[in-house]
Amino acid sequence: MPTRLPRVLRRCHTCASERFRASGKFRVNAHHKLLDVWLLVLCPGCGETVKLTVLERVNVRSVPPELLDRLHANDLGLTAELLRDPVVLRRNRVALDWDGAWRLDTGGPDHLDREVLDVTVRFAAPIPVRPVRLIAEGCGLSRAETERLITEGRLVSAVRLTGRLSGDFTFTLKR
Numbered sequence: 001m002p003t004r005l006p007r008v009l010r011r012c013h014t015c016a017s018e019r020f021r022a023s024g025k026f027r028v029n030a031h032h033k034l035l036d037v038w039l040l041v042l043c044p045g046c047g048e049t050v051k052l053t054v055l056e057r058v059n060v061r062s063v064p065p066e067l068l069d070r071l072h073a074n075d076l077g078l079t080a081e082l083l084r085d086p087v088v089l090r091r092n093r094v095a096l097d098w099d100g101a102w103r104l105d106t107g108g109p110d111h112l113d114r115e116v117l118d119v120t121v122r123f124a125a126p127i128p129v130r131p132v133r134l135i136a137e138g139c140g141l142s143r144a145e146t147e148r149l150i151t152e153g154r155l156v157s158a159v160r161l162t163g164r165l166s167g168d169f170t171f172t173l174k175r
Contacts, residue, residue, distance in 0.1 A: 001105055001124040005080060007097040008041050010050065017045035019097055022083060024076045027051060028068075033060050037071055039082055052092045054082055084126060102127045106138045117173040126166040135161070139173065149173065 007019040020041035029036045035058050038051035055063070070078045082088050083096060121134065135155070136146040149155035150162070157171035 001103055002080070002101060002127060003103050004101050005076075006083060006101045006127075007099075008052070008083070009095040009097050010041075010092075012043040012045060012048055012050075014048045015043060015046040017043050019044070020050060022079050023049075024079045025074045026054070026071045026078075028071050030060070031057070034058065035060055035063060039079060039088075052088065052094065054088060080125070098127055098129070102129065104134060104138050115175050117175075118170070119173070120168070120170045122168050123166065128164045128166040130163070131157070131159070131161040131165055131169065131171070135171065135173075 005022045005024070007021055009018060010020055011018055012020070020043055023040045023042050025040045027038045027040060029038075035055060036053075037055040037058075039054055041050050041052060042048070043050070067078075089095065117139070119135075119138075121131075132143055132146050132150070135141070136143045139146075141149075146155065147162075154174040155161070155171060157169060159165060159169045161171065
């Protein structure tokens, strides 16, 4: 489950900090019938504001009224959607830091003592995580032990567990 918005990886020109936090605010600027829209991100070190381009020189009529209302209302949900949009990230040449931006809800420690554990992982939002880290945290194992279980074939899944995932998956752990 997401706990906060991810940090934006970008170097600050004022204090050389490497991470910005999304403020959840937008700047909408009109040039006659054309709109520019930016998402504002703040440097936690010095408070410098940087604009991430969302829309550039777009005709007002081509922007859906619902989107325009959400931009004017500084909708935090829209901020989260735009930060996950690869087009926005590529256009602004930024990446995201998801460390500390999610938490794992396992439903309690009752399941950890079983011999065979079939688990379905469901993401509340498409947050990229390493399955090995997620499994280790959820089952109370170290990452090294989790990787050893994968190597021994006692931790199996239909998806590759050694990369990054942002979608639902299942795995089986045999103790």
